[in-house]
Amino acid sequence: MRHLSVPKRDTQRFADALAAKEWAAKGYRILADGECTLIPICATSPDDLGGEFSQIPIVEIAREPSPDNTNWLTHLANHLSAETIEQHLGQWPNAQEHFGDLIIFKADDNITEHLREIALAKLEFSHKSRLVLLDNGVVGPFRIRELQPLAARHQGKILDQHGIGELDEETRTRVTSTRVPITEYGATIITDPSVVYYSARLANERSQTVSMAITLREKLERPLNIADPYCGVGPAIVQLLRAPDLVDNFLATDLNPAVIELLDENLTASGAGRDNRFPTGLADALSLAENPNLVRQFDLLLMNLPHDTIDHLPRLLPLLRDDSPTLLRGWVVLEEMEIPAAEARLGEIIVNMQPSPNSCELEIRRQYSTTKVLTRFTAWLGA
Ligand SMILES: C[S@@+](CC[C@H](N)C(=O)[O-])C[C@H]1O[C@@H](n2cnc3c(N)ncnc32)[C@H](O)[C@@H]1O
Known part of the structure; x- marks a missing residue:
């Protein structure tokens, strides 16, 4: 389901504006998302909302409708007293992500003593979910989430951590598995949030990448060579491969060894040709341009390494062709006040490598986060 992603302070204004157009999704709650809120958009609204919504990011996430007058908090009353629930009003974790049949949520420190009850209530409410995990934040060089299983559904029963611990090892491994299929714009992508990065919130970005790639393909009048050197489990390439006659050859690589098996599976399921000319699998993006067979081979380059994209850019630009139009799309996390400097630096790097960017x-x-924003740059380069 599509959502408007708006700063918290603008929630009411945009919720009212959406409702006035009759584009609000009825029966779905507005979700908190860090410093933003996600306002659900109904399925019958136009693809391009236009007007006051035209500059508002759209975030795609799977949702289950909230039955009238009930949500997971109703089930919390099965486990905690009314006084305890009242005492922490406003602190209970309403925001959660659904990854296939997983529910992942973050919790404030002041409610950690009630994590068991929160997990049980969330699972009771969400009948199709199998496992509830606490998100303890990202760790390690690949910024993978540290996830802690809190409750699981097994043979129709809901088990807490103690119950999960009493299962035999094989059953426990199956019940607590975080490897799940996700459906994104009609494609199934296998991922595992406890070992690799994947964000359903970027689905809309990937859909726009496909549209822009189609525009480039029309310009060039031939299928494209595409490089996704930070590909994760391959969601962007999978979507590009679904568009008929769009991809000629592609590079899909990542430095995290844990993505490779899932990437292979996703590429195979999307029918990626065995005659693909370029590497897929494990590789450090920073050394790709040392391979002469990859230099100036690509029409489209994707760079989704949000904390280091601009630093990596000079080492990746040589992959783009210099004799025909090319497209570069990258995602960067920045302090809002850093945006002008980042734009200037980006322009400088591109002009140095490709003297006449369009x-x-x-x-x-x-x-x-409170002060940082996710930004995206799009550069049309070449003749
Ligand atoms: C933000 S994730 C994006 C993943 C994927 N593009 C997606 O949208 O789901 C960044 C990815 O870059 C990978 N990565 C980090 N440093 C890298 C490097 N030097 N070379 C290649 N991949 C790298 C990480 O393992 C991670 O999978």
Whole structure:
């Protein structure tokens, strides 16, 4: 389901504006998302909302409708007293992500003593979910989430951590598995949030990448060579491969060894040709341009390494062709006040490598933290 992603302070204004157009999704709650809120959009609204919504990032996430007058908090009353629930009103974790049949949520420190009850209530409410996990934040060089299983559904029963611990090892491994299929714009992508990065919130970005790739393909009048050197489990390439006659050859690589098996599975399921000319699998993006067979081979380059994209850019630009139009799309996390400097630096790097860029645009896509935003740059380069 599509959602408007708006700063918290603008929630009411945009919720009212959406309702006035009759584009609000009825029966779905507005979700908190860090410093933003996600306002659900109904399925019958136009693809392009236009007007006051035209600059607002759209975030795609799977949702289950909230039955009238009930949500997971109703079930919390099965486990905690009314006084305890009242005492922490406003602190209970309403925001959660659904990854296939997983529910992942973050919790404030002041309610950690009630994590068991929260997990049981969430699972009781969400009948199709199998496992509830606490998100303890990202760890390690690949910024993978540290996830702690709190409750699981097994043979129709809901088990807490103690119950999970009493299962035999094989059953426990199956019940607590975080490897799940996700459906994104009609494609199934296998991922595992406890070992690799994947964000359903970027689905809309991937859909726009496909549209822009189709525009480039029309310009070039031939299928494209595409490089996704930070590909994760391959969601962007999978979507590009689904568009008929769009991809000629592609590079899909990542430095995290844990993505490779899932990437292979996703590429195979999307019918990626065995005659693909370029590497897929494990590789450090920073050394790709040392391979002469990859230099100036690509029409489209994707760079989704949000904390280091601009630093990596000079080492990746040589992959783009210099004798025909090319497209570069990258995502960067920035302090809002750093945006002008980042734009200037981006322009400088591109002009040094590709003297006549046609255009380079940096846009805010959504709030990332209190002071940081996720931005996206799009550059049309070449002749
Ligand atoms: C933000 S994730 C994006 C993943 C994927 N593009 C997606 O949208 O789901 C960044 C990815 O870059 C990978 N990565 C980090 N440093 C890298 C490097 N030097 N070379 C290749 N991949 C790298 C990480 O393992 C991670 O999978």
